[in-house]
Every structure is written in C-alpha cells, then in structure tokens.
Amino acid sequence: MAEAERGGPMAMRQSLNGRWKFSCAADPASRAERFYEADYDCGAWDDIDVPGHIQLQGRGRPQYVNTMYPWDGLEDVRPPAIPRRNPVGSYVKQFRLTEELRSGPVYISFQGVESAFYVWLNGRFVGYAEDSFTPSAFELTPYLRDGDNKLAVEVYQRSTGGWLEDQDFWRFSGIFREVYLYTVPEAHVRDLQVRAELGDDYAHGRLTVDLELLGRADSPGEGGRAELTLKDADGNVVAEAESRFANGRATLAADAGRVETWSAETPYLYRVCLSIYDASGELREAIVQRAGFRRFELRGGVMRLNGKRIVFKGVNRHEFNARRGRSVTEEDMLWDVKTIKRHNMNAVRTSHYPNQTRWYELCDEYGLYVIDEMNLETHGSWQKMGAVEPSWNIPGDKPEWRGAVLDRARSMLERDKNHPSILIWSCGNESYAGQVILDASNYFRERDPGRLVHYEGVFHNRAYDATSDMESRMYAKPADIIAYLETDPAKPYISCEYMHAMGNSVGGMHKYTELEDRYPKYQGGFIWDYIDQALIARDRYGREYFAYGGDFGDRPTDYSFCGNGIVFADRRETPKLQEVKFLYQNVRLAPSREGVRIANRNLFANTDRWALSVKLYRDGIETFRWTGEASVAPGEEAFVPVRLTDEAAAAPGEYAVHAALMLKADEAWAEAGHEVAFGEGRFEVAAKADDAALAPAAGTLRVVEGDVNIGVHGDGFSVLFSKQAGSLVSLRYGARELIEAPPMPLFWRATTDNDKGTSLGFDAGLWYAASLARRCTGVSLEASASGGEATAVFDYAFAISAELRVRVAYTVRADGQVRVRMDYSGAAGLPDVPIVALSFKTSADYGHTEWYALGPEENYADRAFGARLGLFSRDVRELPSPYLVPQESGNRTGVRRLRLTDGCGQGLQLAASPAAPVECAVSPYTAFELEHAAHPYELPDVHYTVVTVAGRQMGVGGDDSWGAPVHAEYRIPADRPLSFAFTLSPVDGAVAARG
Numbered sequence: 001m002a003e004a005e006r007g008g009p010m011a012m013r014q015s016l017n018g019r020w021k022f023s024c025a026a027d028p029a030s031r032a033e034r035f036y037e038a039d040y041d042c043g044a045w046d047d048i049d050v051p052g053h054i055q056l057q058g059r060g061r062p063q064y065v066n067t068m069y070p071w072d073g074l075e076d077v078r079p080p081a082i083p084r085r086n087p088v089g090s091y092v093k094q095f096r097l098t099e100e101l102r103s104g105p106v107y108i109s110f111q112g113v114e115s116a117f118y119v120w121l122n123g124r125f126v127g128y129a130e131d132s133f134t135p136s137a138f139e140l141t142p143y144l145r146d147g148d149n150k151l152a153v154e155v156y157q158r159s160t161g162g163w164l165e166d167q168d169f170w171r172f173s174g175i176f177r178e179v180y181l182y183t184v185p186e187a188h189v190r191d192l193q194v195r196a197e198l199g200d201d202y203a204h205g206r207l208t209v210d211l212e213l214l215g216r217a218d219s220p221g222e223g224g225r226a227e228l229t230l231k232d233a234d235g236n237v238v239a240e241a242e243s244r245f246a247n248g249r250a251t252l253a254a255d256a257g258r259v260e261t262w263s264a265e266t267p268y269l270y271r272v273c274l275s276i277y278d279a280s281g282e283l284r285e286a287i288v289q290r291a292g293f294r295r296f297e298l299r300g301g302v303m304r305l306n307g308k309r310i311v312f313k314g315v316n317r318h319e320f321n322a323r324r325g326r327s328v329t330e331e332d333m334l335w336d337v338k339t340i341k342r343h344n345m346n347a348v349r350t351s352h353y354p355n356q357t358r359w360y361e362l363c364d365e366y367g368l369y370v371i372d373e374m375n376l377e378t379h380g381s382w383q384k385m386g387a388v389e390p391s392w393n394i395p396g397d398k399p400e401w402r403g404a405v406l407d408r409a410r411s412m413l414e415r416d417k418n419h420p421s422i423l424i425w426s427c428g429n430e431s432y433a434g435q436v437i438l439d440a441s442n443y444f445r446e447r448d449p450g451r452l453v454h455y456e457g458v459f460h461n462r463a464y465d466a467t468s469d470m471e472s473r474m475y476a477k478p479a480d481i482i483a484y485l486e487t488d489p490a491k492p493y494i495s496c497e498y499m500h501a502m503g504n505s506v507g508g509m510h511k512y513t514e515l516e517d518r519y520p521k522y523q524g525g526f527i528w529d530y531i532d533q534a535l536i537a538r539d540r541y542g543r544e545y546f547a548y549g550g551d552f553g554d555r556p557t558d559y560s561f562c563g564n565g566i567v568f569a570d571r572r573e574t575p576k577l578q579e580v581k582f583l584y585q586n587v588r589l590a591p592s593r594e595g596v597r598i599a600n601r602n603l604f605a606n607t608d609r610w611a612l613s614v615k616l617y618r619d620g621i622e623t624f625r626w627t628g629e630a631s632v633a634p635g636e637e638a639f640v641p642v643r644l645t646d647e648a649a650a651a652p653g654e655y656a657v658h659a660a661l662m663l664k665a666d667e668a669w670a671e672a673g674h675e676v677a678f679g680e681g682r683f684e685v686a687a688k689a690d691d692a693a694l695a696p697a698a699g700t701l702r703v704v705e706g707d708v709n710i711g712v713h714g715d716g717f718s719v720l721f722s723k724q725a726g727s728l729v730s731l732r733y734g735a736r737e738l739i740e741a742p743p744m745p746l747f748w749r750a751t752t753d754n755d756k757g758t759s760l761g762f763d764a765g766l767w768y769a770a771s772l773a774r775r776c777t778g779v780s781l782e783a784s785a786s787g788g789e790a791t792a793v794f795d796y797a798f799a800i801s802a803e804l805r806v807r808v809a810y811t812v813r814a815d816g817q818v819r820v821r822m823d824y825s826g827a828a829g830l831p832d833v834p835i836v837a838l839s840f841k842t843s844a845d846y847g848h849t850e851w852y853a854l855g856p857e858e859n860y861a862d863r864a865f866g867a868r869l870g871l872f873s874r875d876v877r878e879l880p881s882p883y884l885v886p887q888e889s890g891n892r893t894g895v896r897r898l899r900l901t902d903g904c905g906q907g908l909q910l911a912a913s914p915a916a917p918v919e920c921a922v923s924p925y926t927a928f929e930l931e932h933a934a935h936p937y938e939l940p941d942v943h944y945t946v947v948t949v950a951g952r953q954m955g956v957g958g959d960d961s962w963g964a965p966v967h968a969e970y971r972i973p974a975d976r977p978l979s980f981a982f983t984l985s986p987v988d989g990a991v992a993a994r995g
C-alpha cells in the first residue's frame with residue numbers, strides 16, 4: 001500500500017538486497033520442506049542475488065512463450081489447478097536490525113516476487129502473497145528476536161496467481177525486485193492521497209490531501225493535527241492548510257492560486273510538505289510528496305489534458321534488461337526515460353503490469369503520460385493460435401476469481417494514485433471480457449474519478465463495452481481505424497498497441513500519425529514495443545550473443561517473437577527510432593528557399609523555448625547557416641522568413657534546406673543542442689545547358705573481343721566482360737580488382753520478420769529461385785564510332801516465367817567511368833517482387849562507405865520520413881542492423897553517391913542522378929547468407945563486401961508481424977517494367993575520380 005512506497009527517511013529502512021542463501025527444487029515434492037525452521041542449517045547452501053530471477057542465476061532455465069500457458073502440452077491442467085512441475089526457490093536471509101529499526105514496529109516489503117511466496121521469520125509463519133508486480137508488506141514485529149533473525153521465503157513459480165500472469169514475456173520466478181525492512185513512527189500516516197486539480201479555467205489549482213493514520217489504539221495522532229505547506233519548484237511557499245484528525249482521518253484543502261500546470265511538455269512538480277503533530281503539539285511525522293496540477297477528462301468524446309485534446313505518441317514498455325531480465329536497475333530506467341523523451345514519445349503503457357515505483361517518479365519528473373496496467377493477462381485461456389475460443393476463459397464472470405482480480409486492481413491504484421503522470425488505469429491485457437473485469441473497471445472509476453479507464457479486451461466481446469472509456473484496439477489497420485472514426489463514435493480512439501516493431505519493421509507508421517490531423521477522436525497509439533526481450537547467453541565457442549525463445553532448450557516456446565523493440569536488448573538504439581522520432585515530433589517544419597513554415601502541435605509549449613536553425617546544403621556540402629528563434633504559440637502555424645545569402649544558392653546543384661528546433665539549454669533528458677524537431681525542403685539550381693552536357697571522355701578505348709571475354713581497356717583501367725559467366729567479371733582501376741563476384745540481377749531480400757509473418761517465402765519464394773537460377777541468353781558489344789565508349793549488354797531469362805527478361809548494359813567510357821543500366825521487363829502472373837536490384841561482391845578490404853543519400857540510419861520506401869538527405873559515412877561492418885534474427889537490413893533510399901574505400905582511401909564510387917536515385921545496401925553478407933542464419937553466429941566469416949544496388953525495394957511494413965502486408969504503394973507489382981541506372985568510377989585510383 002501507499003505507505004511502503006513513500007517510505008520514510010532512509011534510516012527508517014533497512015535494505016535486505018544482496019546475497020541470500022538459496023536452494024532450488026524442480027517441484028514442491030523435492031523441496032527442502034522445513035528449511036524455515038530456526039535450527040535448520042542452510043550454511044552449505046549456495047548463494048543467490050536478491051533482487052534477481054532464479055533462472056538467470058544458473059538454476060533452471062528461462063522459457064519464452066507468448067499466448068499459450070507455459071505448460072501447454074506438458075501438463076493437462078485447467079484453472080485453478082497448479083502444474084505438478086513447479087520450481088520452488090527456498091531463500092534464507094539472516095539479518096540484525098539496525099539501531100533505528102529497533103524501537104518501533106518492523107515491517108517487510110517485497111516489491112516484486114514471482115509468482116507466489118510464503119514468508120517465515122525465526123521459524124514462525126508470517127504470510128503468503130501472490131501478484132508478482134505489486135508490493136507485499138508484512139508486519140514482522142511479533143516474530144523478531146534480538147540479534148540474528150532468520151528470514152525464510154519460499155517462492156513458487158506456478159500458483160493460482162500464475163493463471164493471471166500469462167503475459168507475452170520470459171517466464172521467470174524469484175524475488176526480482178528489492179526487499180527491505182522499515183519502521184514507522186508511532187503516529188503514522190498509513191495512506192495519503194493528493195489531488196492537485198485545476199479549476200474550469202485550467203489555471204487555478206486546488207489541492208486536496210486525504211490522510212489516514214495507522215489505526216493503532218495508542219496512537220497519539222488522535223486529537224492531533226496535520227499541517228500542509230505547498231511549495232513550488234523553487235521552494236517558495238504557495239499555499240498552506242491545516243486540519244485536525246478525526247477518527248484517524250484528516251482532509252486538508254488549499255487554494256493554490258494560479259499554478260504552473262503539469263504536462264509531458266511542462267512537467268512542473270510542486271512539493272506537498274506535511275507535518276503531523278500529536279495532541280500535545282509535538283511533531284511526530286513529516287512527509288514530502290510531489291504533486292502536479294493537471295486535469296484529465298473526457299469532454300465531447302475527446303480526451304483532454306488541461307483542456308486541450310491530447311494525442312498519445314506512445315510506446316509499450318516491458319521492464320527488461322538483457323542480463324537481469326525484469327529485474328531492472330535505476331540506470332536502466334534512467335536510460336529508458338531519456339531515450340523515450342529524446343525520441344519525441346510522450347506516453348508509455350506499462351505493458352503489462354505495474355512497474356517499479358521509481359519508473360512513475362521518473363515519468364512525473366521527465367514528463368511522460370502513463371497508462372498504468374494492472375497485472376492481469378489470461379491470454380491462453382481464451383485465444384488459441386489466434387482464434388477466439390473462450391470456453392474456459394478466466395476471470396470471465398466467475399466469482400471465484402473476483403477477489404484476486406480486484407486485489408490486483410486495488411494494489412496498483414493504491415500504490416500509484418499520487419503520480420500525476422498516470423492518466424489512465426488499464427484493466428490488464430488480453431484477458432477477454434466479463435463481469436469481473438467490468439467490476440475492476442468500475443472500481444477504478446469510483447475510487448479515482450480523476451482518471452479514465454482503459455481495456456482493449458472488449459473488442460472481442462462487446463457485451464462488456466462499458467469496461468473501457470475509450471475504444472482501444474491493437475494492430476488495427478489504418479483503414480479500420482478510419483472506418484471506426486467515420487462513424488462519429490461516442491468514444492475516442494487509441495491503439496494500445498500498433499506498429500509491431502519486430503526486426504526490420506516500423507514501415508508505414510505515417511499512415512497512423514496522419515490520422516492525428518484528420519480526426520479529433522484519433523488520440524494516438526502505443527508502439528509495440530520499447531525493447532527487444534533477448535537474453536545474453538554464450539554460444540558453443542563462449543561468445544556472447546542475444547538468445548531468444550528456444551535457445552535455452554525451453555519448450556514449448558514462441559522463439560524470436562520476444563524481440564519487438566525499437567531499442568535492441570542491450571539498449572542500443574535501432575534505426576527504427578529515426579522514423580519514430582520524426583513522426584512523433586510535436587512541431588512540423590517545412591523549410592524552403594524563402595523560410596520555414598512552422599506548425600506547432602504542442603499543447604502548451606511555444607516554439608521560442610527552442611533555437612531554430614536553418615542550414616542549406618548543396619550536394620551535401622553546407623553553404624549557409626542561420627540560427628535564431630521563432631515564436632509560434634501552441635496549436636498555431638506561422639511562416640518564418642529566412643533570407644539566404646545570394647551566393648548560398650547560386651551554383652548549380654541539388655539543394656537541401658534543413659530546419660531544426662534545438663534545446664537551448666540542457667534538460668534532464670538531453671543536452672543543449674539536442675534536436676526536438678526537424679524538417680527538410682529541397683530545390684534544384686539547374687546548370688546552364690552547355691555545362692550540363694556530359695562532355696565526351698577524352699581518349700580512346702582498346703576493345704578486345706576474345707572467344708570467351710570482351711576486354712575494354714583504357715588509360716590506367718581495364719574492364720572484362722565474360723560471355724561464359726554472363727556478366728562483368730573484372731573492373732580494375734590501376735592494380736586494384738573491384739569485382740570478386742560478378743553483378744547479377746537480384747529479386748530476393750533476406751526475409752524480415754514481417755516478411756515471414758506474411759509468408760513471403762511461400763507466396764513469393766520463386767523470386768528467391770529466380771535470383772539464384774537465371775540464364776544469360778545473350779551478350780552483345782557495341783563500340784562508339786569515336787572509340788570513346790563501348791557497351792556490353794547482357795540479357796537474362798528466368799525459369800519462373802518465360803515472359804520475364806532483364807537486360808543489363810555496361811557502357812565503359814575512355815575516362816574509366818562505367819555506366820550501368822538495368823531494365824526489368826515485368827511479367828504477368830507473378831507475385832509482387834521484393835526487390836529489383838543488381839548485386840555484386842567486392843573484397844572485404846573495401847570496408848568503409850561514404851554516402852550522399854537519405855540517412856543517416858537505415859531506411860526503406862515506407863520508412864524514410866525520418867531520413868534526411870546528406871553525407872554520412874560508416875564502416876561496412878556497422879551497416880547491417882543487429883536484429884535478433886539476421887534479415888534484410890542496412891538499406892538506404894535516395895542514394896545519389898556511395899563510395900566504398902579501403903584503408904588507403906581507394907576504391908569505387910557509385911553515382912546516380914538526383915532525379916532518379918537508387919537504393920543501396922552494403923553488407924558483409926549476401927541476402928542468401930542472411931536468409932539461412934537464425935542467429936548472427938551462424939553467419940560466415942567475413943571475406944567480402946556485398947553491394948546491392950536497387951531500382952526499388954519493397955517497404956518493410958509494420959502494421960503487424962503475422963500477416964499484415966506491406967501497404968500497396970510500397971510494393972512492387974511484378975508486371976510493371978522498371979529501369980534504373982548508375983555509374984561506377986574509381987576513388988583516388990590510378991584514374992582520378994570524376995563522378
């Protein structure tokens with residue numbers, strides 16, 4: 001309950017974290033039954049770390065399953081029966097009370113134990129608890145001894161409570177959150193509820209504080225009084241109040257006048273300082289509680305914060321650490337809150353259980369809206385392999401589950417009610433619907449009218465629609481959301497889960513964020529999800545890797561479905577964040593030659609709190625920069641003129657204008673200079689007609705048409721085409737050979753998780769075959785009359801379709817440049833093509849890349865909104881994204897120029913026209929090597945740099961990973977002809993680069 005969370009001065013607490021004695025049994029029958037007895041000797045037992053999971057400390061194995069219960073197919077049990085195989089952890093901790101704790105009553109708080117446990121002290125039974133994700137406190141006073149005390153805790157992995165905890169996550173057990181002893185003063189406030197409300201003007205604050213004393217007969221608090229002082233963030237006293245206790249309760253109310261309001265944009269916190277005096281006027285307890293003034297309400301069918309329509313730019317977050325599982329640290333939480341803020345997310349759903357208390361404090365402080373979700377998921381009881389089959393659903397309408405479920409609701413609300421960041425209570429996840437969950441929802445509403453209630457499960461059973469104050473869906477497609485919103489519904493809409501970020505995903509996200517402007521009742525969504533839940537393990541050779549379901553011999557399992565994060569399991573950022581950050585930004589910037597159009601979609605923040613920077617680039621090189629600021633009120637739009645200097649955009653070329661809003665000073669979550677909003681505009685300055693024409697190359701070529709090969713030789717370079725191999729087999733600049741494996745048409749990409757979800761292998765696998773099995777049907781040579789150019793043309797046919805043709809033409813110029821053009825004919829009756837590309841290998845010596853393209857991070861046709869045109873460089877080994885399961889990655893769209901160089905800065909340049917850029921991926925691995933690896937350690941040693949140049953690659957999709965197709969506009973119909981062209985030229989070689 002609330003007291004444990006507020007705690008007291010640290011001296012009134014004694015941490016029991018650290019090494020405990022431990023013994024583990026595979027089932028209850030083999031456990032050390034009497035270990036809790038005072039004289040049972042546990043001295044020979046092993047140690048275990050508390051907090052921590054049993055399975056991550058060398059005992060038993062972690063198991064990953066999604067919707068099915070983890071014992072499905074192993075034991076035939078139905079609720080409330082408990083599986084026979086039920087690992088038991090026996091924990092013992094010896095402690096001596098600190099001086100401070102010796103005088104008063106002593107309690108113990110377990111912040112999180114999975115999934116059920118018994119407690120004994122000095123051989124005497126203290127209590128039992130379930131609900132892994134809310135604290136359990138027990139009074140120890142009657143069992144304490146002077147000197148050493150023996151605390152014994154027996155933790156069961158399976159319990160009746162376990163039936164309510166079928167979340168999609170690793171299945172662990174143990175004491176995984178902190179444990180501490182605490183005492184309280186004789187006159188003690190056991191519960192405190194702070195309501196910091198706003199008047200109808202959304203400006204005046206009214207503070208109400210309800211206090212409840214611990215009901216002890218001798219409490220001198222009776223007849224005593226409470227004093228309240230409200231202080232602002234600078235410590236100034238804003239309001240005061242006083243009240244006497246009656247029947248152990250007191251209510252203090254204060255008019256706070258005009259207040260700074262709390263929101264994610266402006267997370268202003270006050271301090272409520274309470275002093276508790278006894279009847280004789282002596283100070284007995286002092287409490288400091290933070291409070292934020294805000295009003296969250298449903299008005300006109302729209303959710304509003306402080307009067308303004310709110311849009312949740314949310315993410316679902318599991319508590320996770322790749323080494324510690326759900327036993328996350330303060331450092332993890334700080335990292336997460338900062339990462340989330342830095343990428344313009346404003347909301348988090350605590351999927352699917354109450355988090356550590358510290359998380360909510362950070363959300364209050366840093367500014368994040370929270371959907372606080374109770375610990376209830378019974379997925380396996382009503383949905384089987386996707387089909388709704390609720391024949392034995394719990395809790396449903398079953399009264400025997402009511403107490404347990406409502407206890408979970410109460411434990412969450414009572415613990416968390418004072419956090420301004422929490423706007424919405426959630427009745428749990430995916431538990432179908434019924435009377436019990438409706439009762440939980442009504443409990444939230446009655447106990448806490450200042451918040452709304454969320455529950456998605458009614459989607460599957462509309463008889464209980466009243467459970468949720470909002471229409472909440474998961475993975476609804478944009479068209480379905482539009483269909484709902486077009487009915488002018490009574491309830492506002494949110495996606496409690498959307499954009500399934502498994503592997504290379506988050507394509508098409510803009511189709512959701514665009515709804516924000518179209519429908520007032522579209523109030524945002526929560527990406528699934530924040531972090532890959534993969535655990536660090538060691539491969540056969542002792543090297544660490546990220547393990548997923550099945551890697552621990554755990555069966556049944558749902559394999560890599562645990563990895564859906566926008567950050568990797570070790571909290572490195574994934575490239576998906578580039579898109580999320582852009583599409584979630586609150587300010588839209590549309591720069592042009594004349595200035596910047598600014599649309600400020602913040603609810604409370606004026607754009608003048610940030611610096612506005614405008615930079616102009618010609619072909620990637622900065623030619624102009626301006627920094628100032630612009631005042632655009634929240635909800636307003638304005639055009640801010642910015643005068644470029646005349647010379648800045650004089651020279652012919654492709655220009656990109658980048659506008660950005662940046663932090664002027666450090667914030668808790670980012671440093672000054674951090675970009676909070678970005679926009680790009682482009683224009684061209686055309687060359688004069690005579691400059692534009694590509695001058696014919698000077699010099700002549702020596703063309704040697706042999707029986708097998710066609711050689712084209714020039715000054716310092718030599719190109720060889722093979723009629724036998726059917727391609728370009730050698731490109732030599734000076735002494736350097738650039739072709740290790742000849743360019744060939746490629747139609748296959750290593751399937752992404754989303755591709756696997758749509759059965760791309762089944763539906764379009766013939767493109768895989770076509771990429772490996774083609775026939776070169778013709779080779780021809782054409783030399784220009786001047787001798788300055790020679791063109792070799794290769795025609796290809798494919799077994800999958802007689803109609804399909806690909807022609808690749810290489811035109812070699814006397815200056816060493818090779819123009820490559822690929823024409824894909826299109827053919828009827830074939831599935832959409834994953835990619836239309838030409839791919840070749842060069843030596844891994846060419847290990848460095850420089851790009852003038854959309855970047856800097858990986859991007860795809862449907863995930864390129866957050867990418868910007870510019871110059872960037874990467875080593876080849878950094879280019880593939882380390883997704884859990886190797887798959888297509890590292891692509892860049894809008895490629896105008898790509899340089900591949902070795903350690904001496906020499907190599908190859910690829911260039912395409914800005915009007916018809918290509919897509920490129922550079923990787924140590926081929927699509928086929930990636931396709932066949934289930935873990936990164938299955939990939940071969942690196943020998944090559946694989947260059948894939950595509951006219952187009954299909955988008956990656958992201959609506960879900962179990963069948964949602966990539967949106968039509970980002971697919972490649974097989975029957976549409978497609979051509980692309982680029983040039984190859986040397987970098988710093990024997991022939992000077994002229995690209």
Ligand code: GAL
Pocket residue numbers: 066167168352429430474497500528561564
């Ligand atoms: C949802 C569920 C999440 C997760 C997701 C798929 O149905 O609520 O917990 O399983 O699907 O990754």
